[in-house]
Amino acid sequence: MKLNEIRDNEGATKNRMRVGRGIGSGKGKTGGRGVKGQTSRSGVAIKGFEGGQMPLHRRLPKRGFNKPNAIVLNEVNIGRIQQAVDAGKLDKSATVTNETLVAAGVISKPRDGVKILGVGELKAKLSFQVAGASKSAVEAIEKAGGLVTLLGAVAEA
Structure with missing residues (x-):
């Protein structure tokens, strides 16, 4: 063949x-x-x-389902916050809130709040008033001597 x-x-x-x-x-x-x-x-x-x-x-x-009243948060890593502190855009003595992060240019829109995530390193002693924070972010902030106050009913994750 x-x-x-x-x-x-x-x-x-x-x-x-x-x-x-x-x-x-x-x-x-x-x-x-x-x-x-x-x-x-x-x-x-x-x-x-x-x-x-x-x-x-x-x-x-x-x-599928899309929640009509879903909470949309800005996610910010602690490394990015440290960059803003080093650049002099965030005041160390003031409390870090949604409004101060918008004013510093870390986030562009205020949305429904901010969630702090633990990527990066934080050296500055800062106090936070945010909608949420991850466990690793809370540990890093408290290790640097800071304080985290959670606003609203956003669960830690």
Whole structure:
């Protein structure tokens, strides 16, 4: 057996039907599209349409849920706060809040509050009044001699 001798089995493939090539071809005149109507014409795009019956994609339930009153927090790492202190944008003696971080340019929008995350290193002794803080962030702040006060009912995580 040679590569150029390989063939499909007899009857395994068919030639394509050439529609609209005379009545004797079996697919002449209307070309298998029936008579009149939208789908007999070219350019038809009625993908989900089921003849007026409620389409399947509308019969199935929607998935997922988006909380209408979800709390959107800014997340700030303690390393970024230390950079702002080093640059002189944050005052060491003042309490770090949502408003002071916006004023310092650490965050752009106040949103619903700030959550402090523990990536980076904090050397400055700062007191925080924030919506949330991770355990590692609280440890790092207290290790530097600072204090964390949590506002609202945002759980630690």
